[in-house]
Amino acid sequence: MSDRSSVEAFALSGIPEVRPDDDIAAFIADAMEASGRTWEPSDIVVVAQKIVSKAENRIRHVAEIEPGREAREISAACGKDARKVQAILDESTDILRVVPARPAGLVIARHVSGWVCANAGIDESNLGGNEGQLLLLPVDPDASARRIAHGIAARTAIRPGVIVTDTFGRAWRNALVNVAIGLSDVPPIIDWVGQKDAFGRELQVSQQAFADEIAAASGLLMPKDAATPVVIFRGLQWRADPDASARRYVRPLNEDLFK
Incomplete structure (x- = not known):
């Protein structure tokens, strides 16, 4: 000590x-x-x-994600790409808030681990310039x-x-x-x-x-x-x-x- x-x-x-x-x-x-x-x-x-x-x-590739009905509804409400919303849904147990916030909509979710966080912790920054990729927890x-x-x-x-x-x-x-x-x-x-x-x-x-x-x-x-x-x-x-x-x-x- x-x-x-x-x-x-x-x-x-x-x-x-x-x-x-x-x-x-x-x-x-x-x-x-x-x-x-x-x-x-x-x-x-x-x-x-x-x-x-x-x-x-x-890692998930946005181009390979097929959004479902709920994802499309949330996308319409907040402006976030429906494919990214589907990725959030796949990582979450609950959607707590949907906000049409800049720059691309905000979804507050309860992650499967229990965390309450923005977009189920999914990130797109510092991925080496690989556009179209999503990084999951x-x-x-x-x-x-x-x-x-x-x-x-x-x-x-x-x-x-x-x-x-x-x-x-x-x-x-x-x-x-x-x-x-x-x-x-x-x-x-x-x-x-x-x-x-x-x-x-x-x-x-x-x-x-x-x-x-x-x-x-x-x-x-x-x-x-x-x-x-x-x-x-x-x-x-x-x-x-x-x-x-x-x-x-x-x-x-x-x-x-x-x-």
């Missing part, structure tokens, strides 16, 4: 353009070696969802994070924590932040209930979204034009949780105040 007064974060340069079936763990291990740094046991590796989805071939981001952690451990004998992140909007707040959608060992929530604050008062409801806080901070080193999809955090105090899962962030529907 290190002291709580400082944390180091650095982006790994040299991660190549990722293609289907690439080994992300090997890319990370190679980039770390090239940086001249050595791994430390408490390191946490934050990986952008985009390269995970590319490696897992989570990983099927199981927690499993993706575990594979990366295992791959790094196989190369280095150090198993870091791993967070897979995506960029989400937030209820009642403008703009976007990175959030954790997949975890290996990193606890999603640190429960402070029953512990005392700095003045000795017992905390009643405080729960720290630990992995989300790290994910949000990683966005500072992952600007959209920088090609730095991997960030290492060092010096944080944390204890590995073998059952870690980002799905613990999904609020049960009976507690959802915004549905």
